Amino acid sequence: MTATADTILARYATDIAFVADDEPATTLDRLADQLMDASVTLDDAGITGAEELDVAATYLRDAEDAAPEARDVLLNKASQHLTDTTGMVAEYRLSV
Template sequence: MTTTTITVTDIIRRYADDIAFVAEDSPATTLDSFIDQLATAADQYDTAGITGHDDVETAATLLAEAGRAENEAARDTFLKRADVLLWQIEDMTSEYRTMVGC
């Protein structure tokens, strides 16, 4: 059984544009800036009443843990868990865009 390795770069590439829109910033290019934008976006989603904002907060925590992980296996686990929680970002951002009139 083969498993796909997910990297920080993969996660940022997948979600940075949507998160940046909601955070009203340019797309993040580093893990730290992406985590900061996730926190801002989670607040924005919450304020807009969009379901899933708590998953975004949890993903930010998991990504921070991944950045501090001392071994590859732990880092990979945190990244995979964060990626699973962020799968709905495109839909959440689409709903947010509709709410703000974009």
């Protein structure tokens, strides 16, 4: 499945906002900021895989200014690094 900005936001914004203690992002740039914050929070909580959120944030930021073909590739790469997000957030919810 090809990732789009809308699918990434729909799938991850609420969970990431919970960890980042913020409102759900409505733009990729804001989600990237929250991913960076959430990565630190999850890492501090000892949750494995938090560094993947940093990588995804980098791809999302790069996608914002990319040409359409490159944007699709970058969004797909970001999505791949976000695959464990739901599990990490669930683990975090149990620890707070």
